[in-house]
Amino acid sequence: MAGRIAxxxxxxxxxxxxxxxxxxxxxxxxxxxxxxSSKDLLLNKGLTGQYLNEILVTRVVGEDESIATALAxxxxxxxxxxxxxxxxxxIMSSPCYIQHPSAFHPGKTTAIELWNIYLNNVEIILGMKLxxxxxxxxxxxxxxxxxxxxxxxxxxxxxxxxxxAAVSLEEPTSLFLDKTTELxxxxxxxxxxxxxxxxxxxxxxxxxxxxxxxxxxxxVHNRGKSVWILDGLLIRIAQSIGLHKDGAKLRLPPFESELxxxxxxxxxxxxxxxxxxxxxxxxxxxxxxxxxxLPLNINDVDIxxxxxxxxxxxxxxxxxxxxxxxFDLAKAMxxxxxxxxxxxxxxxEWRDKVVQEVYTKVRARLENCNPVTPHxxxxxxxxxxxxxxxxxxxxxxxxxxxxxxxxxxVLKEETLVAALDILEAxxxxxxxxxxxxxxxxxxxxxxxVTLYVLWYxxxxxxxxxxxxxxRLIDGIFEQEMAFDIIGCTGxxxxxxxxxxxKAETLRKKAWCNTGPAIQTDLEYIGxxxxxxxxxxxxxxxxxxxxxxxxxxxxxxxxxxxxxQAIATRLPSSTIxxxxxxxxxxxxxxxxxxxSGIKSKLxxxxxxxxxxxxxxxxxxxxxxxxxxxxxxxxxxxxxxxRSSNNLADIRAVSNSCYNNxxxxxxxxxxxxxxxxxxxxxxxxxxxxxxxxxxxxxNKKELPPVANIDYCVSKVGLNMLMLHLQAVENHSGDExxxxxxxxxxxxxxxxxxxxxxxxxxxxxxxxxxxxxxSVKGDIEPGTFWELQAVKEPNEPITPKFYINLMGMSxxxxxxxxxxxxxxxFRLP
Numbered sequence: 001m002a003g004r005i006a007x008x009x010x011x012x013x014x015x016x017x018x019x020x021x022x023x024x025x026x027x028x029x030x031x032x033x034x035x036x037s038s039k040d041l042l043l044n045k046g047l048t049g050q051y052l053n054e055i056l057v058t059r060v061v062g063e064d065e066s067i068a069t070a071l072a073x074x075x076x077x078x079x080x081x082x083x084x085x086x087x088x089x090x091i092m093s094s095p096c097y098i099q100h101p102s103a104f105h106p107g108k109t110t111a112i113e114l115w116n117i118y119l120n121n122v123e124i125i126l127g128m129k130l131x132x133x134x135x136x137x138x139x140x141x142x143x144x145x146x147x148x149x150x151x152x153x154x155x156x157x158x159x160x161x162x163x164x165a166a167v168s169l170e171e172p173t174s175l176f177l178d179k180t181t182e183l184x185x186x187x188x189x190x191x192x193x194x195x196x197x198x199x200x201x202x203x204x205x206x207x208x209x210x211x212x213x214x215x216x217x218x219x220v221h222n223r224g225k226s227v228w229i230l231d232g233l234l235i236r237i238a239q240s241i242g243l244h245k246d247g248a249k250l251r252l253p254p255f256e257s258e259l260x261x262x263x264x265x266x267x268x269x270x271x272x273x274x275x276x277x278x279x280x281x282x283x284x285x286x287x288x289x290x291x292x293x294l295p296l297n298i299n300d301v302d303i304x305x306x307x308x309x310x311x312x313x314x315x316x317x318x319x320x321x322x323x324x325x326x327f328d329l330a331k332a333m334x335x336x337x338x339x340x341x342x343x344x345x346x347x348x349e350w351r352d353k354v355v356q357e358v359y360t361k362v363r364a365r366l367e368n369c370n371p372v373t374p375h376x377x378x379x380x381x382x383x384x385x386x387x388x389x390x391x392x393x394x395x396x397x398x399x400x401x402x403x404x405x406x407x408x409x410v411l412k413e414e415t416l417v418a419a420l421d422i423l424e425a426x427x428x429x430x431x432x433x434x435x436x437x438x439x440x441x442x443x444x445x446x447x448x449v450t451l452y453v454l455w456y457x458x459x460x461x462x463x464x465x466x467x468x469x470x471r472l473i474d475g476i477f478e479q480e481m482a483f484d485i486i487g488c489t490g491x492x493x494x495x496x497x498x499x500x501x502k503a504e505t506l507r508k509k510a511w512c513n514t515g516p517a518i519q520t521d522l523e524y525i526g527x528x529x530x531x532x533x534x535x536x537x538x539x540x541x542x543x544x545x546x547x548x549x550x551x552x553x554x555x556x557x558x559x560x561x562x563x564q565a566i567a568t569r570l571p572s573s574t575i576x577x578x579x580x581x582x583x584x585x586x587x588x589x590x591x592x593x594x595s596g597i598k599s600k601l602x603x604x605x606x607x608x609x610x611x612x613x614x615x616x617x618x619x620x621x622x623x624x625x626x627x628x629x630x631x632x633x634x635x636x637x638x639x640x641r642s643s644n645n646l647a648d649i650r651a652v653s654n655s656c657y658n659n660x661x662x663x664x665x666x667x668x669x670x671x672x673x674x675x676x677x678x679x680x681x682x683x684x685x686x687x688x689x690x691x692x693x694x695x696x697n698k699k700e701l702p703p704v705a706n707i708d709y710c711v712s713k714v715g716l717n718m719l720m721l722h723l724q725a726v727e728n729h730s731g732d733e734x735x736x737x738x739x740x741x742x743x744x745x746x747x748x749x750x751x752x753x754x755x756x757x758x759x760x761x762x763x764x765x766x767x768x769x770x771x772s773v774k775g776d777i778e779p780g781t782f783w784e785l786q787a788v789k790e791p792n793e794p795i796t797p798k799f800y801i802n803l804m805g806m807s808x809x810x811x812x813x814x815x816x817x818x819x820x821x822x823f824r825l826p
Contacts, residue, residue, distance in 0.1 A: 152197025
């Protein structure tokens with residue numbers, strides 16, 4: 001806190017040095033630092049100022065005077081905004097002794113339900129584990145039983161629990177008549193419990209936990225600078241009770257030491273968020289200099305008061321795993337901070353080394369994680385997304401620090417795709433297992449990645465992926481950043497709002513071919529279309545831009561994800577879900593609509609093992625649509641034999657081959673006539689890496705429990721190759737393009753949700769093939785999605801698509817400006 005006050009005093013002294021500024025002038029100024037003047041920016045308006053030193057935001061603001069002006073103006077205009085009803089500074093309120101803090105306590109039934117909601121919806125999602133349930137539930141239930149007799153610190157703790165739980169509930173909720181009123185009630189309860197308990201003069205560990213929980217949850221409604229300032233106060237209070245020293249060195253009992261470690265690491269990792277929220281690099285080095293040990297990867301039941309020594313860490317997922325992942329990522333970010341004096345020269349090799357180290361460490365923490373249960377599923381989902389974000393952001397920061405003024409080096413199409421992939425992973429909210437955690441997106445909006453995408457849109461308002469980018473940007477602004485944009489509660493929201501306005505203007509102008517050349521504040525675009533080299537606007541993905549696509553087995557798993565991905569990326573398409581049962585198809589369509597899908601969705605009853613069902617489906621599609629542009633053969637099932645009886649072995653094997661090979665042959669043949677009515681017919685077989693003879697022979701794949709499945713995928717790959725060979729020599733027009741795709745080991749019911757990839761990630765290869773222009777992708781090839789590291793590019797989000805065959809590695813540039821890698825089959 002003292003450091004921030006000193007910094008503020010220096011900034012004010014520098015600001016007052018500019019005596020030539022009138023009260024009505026708005027002028028960005030750069031305060032020069034002897035070590036690094038490239039990223040220090042002070043925007044002045046009269047005697048008020050906004051200091052920025054996070055390189056992503058300073059590059060955008062520093063190069064665009066209109067953005068700098070808008071940011072300075074927003075600082076001035078905030079003075080006239082009404083005070084937020086969730087102003088966090090109320091925590092400094094004076095005591096009101098005419099009313100006891102217990103007066104704000106809810107009824108017993110409501111309080112108990114809120115405690116349970118907290119445990120289910122909030123406990124780990126804020127990136128921390130601050131409660132010890134076995135002891136804290138006694139504290140909570142004792143307070144619920146008799147609030148009047150409860151200690152002030154226990155009341156504050158319960159009110160913070162109630163507040164966080166209520167924040168996580170969607171409106172309307174049956175628990176309250178008015179959620180906002182109840183939140184205000186709990187907020188006042190916290191404030192008066194602190195005030196009447198004289199917390200700031202007599203702080204306690206319980207009170208400090210209460211304040212930490214409250215400041216985390218209040219960010220849903222208030223992400224202004226006051227919350228960050230109170231984070232500094234939180235650090236000062238923690239230091240006043242020795243939390244910055246490891247409990248073992250202070251000779252504290254093991255149980256108390258462990259709880260103190262949890263709280264300290266939560267506090268300092270939260271403070272490091274300032275770079276993303278306010279354009280400020282973490283102003284302290286607590287993450288890198290703290291000598292407090294990390295908490296152990298253990299469950300609450302493993303520790304208890306009075307224990308003489310702490311247990312050995314667990315290797316499986318625990319209630320602390322997600323917290324430890326967040327601590328690992330925060331420490332890595334601190335290492336890569338350009339102003340970190342303890343780090344060596346920030347080279348590309350150093351950045352890659354740090355990212356790889358944290359990637360390995362975090363993956364090891366998740367090795368025994370089972371994503372079937374919601375909390376473990378959340379850990380896996382968020383960790384994957386956060387690793388990609390860390391890699392992306394630190395890579396862009398490094399590039400900007402090396403290439404001053406060379407925006408083309410940073411604003412690359414493949415980097416935009418990586419950013420969009422991160423935002424899509426963030427915004428994908430259709431997983432029912434994670435629905436209870438959806439509220440937390442508003443706690444930490446993705447300012448960094450959103451800033452990059454908007455900067456790109458301001459620079460290149462047209463091109464591939466632009467519509468996809470706008471869909472994501474609009475969704476983010478309407479949901480997790482809605483409050484920011486109304487009130488412009490900080491530097492980042494003001495910058496993002498200005499960038500969005502500018503990008504929208506350029507977007508409209510860029511498509512007006514009759515207008516003059518457009519001059520942007522970020523770079524000059526002589527011809528709005530020149531930056532798309534060689535792009536032919538006559539080459540639509542499909543001739544009329546409105547493809548009819550049939551996906552078999554589309555009501556769940558990979559098939560469902562393929563439908564969702566196509567509907568998101570090719571929204572003008574009509575997607576027909578082929579399902580064995582009508583009720584399953586309708587349920588899937590309803591779920592897709594609820595997730596925000598706007599594409600036209602239809603269904604057809606289709607059992608790929610029934611010739612009558614197949615013929616009926618063909619007739620139904622012909623009557624309804626008249627043609628079929630894409631057939632995606634995804635449906636499949638695998639049986640397990642119940643004995644070693646020869647008849648049983650034969651029956652199960654025949655069933656597998658009939659379903660995965662023969663049935664796909666029949667379905668493809670049946671729809672041949674409808675496919676020929678398309679200008680560019682395509683057939684995609686959903687296969688598997690298990691169908692690769694080469695990789696199996698090289699022992700790159702572990703043994704499997706079901707050999708029949710692997711053999712059938714070899715047969716499916718061969719079917720695809722021979723169908724393409726026949727097509728190539730038939731002379732028929734239009735020719736059908738055949739591809740096979742391996743989605744990878746995805747989390748689906750097929751494998752008991754034990755896969756490593758999200759089904760949407762598995763669907764990506766299918767969508768990219770559909771997005772390709774005719775002739776770009778060789779027919780009769782096999783594709784899968786892989787993450788590969790390229791020099792000077794992020795480690796994790798680069799997508800490669802491999803054709804698994806027997807010989808020769810080749811490379812070529814193709815759709816989406818990604819580097820694609822493939823092997824030719826003999």
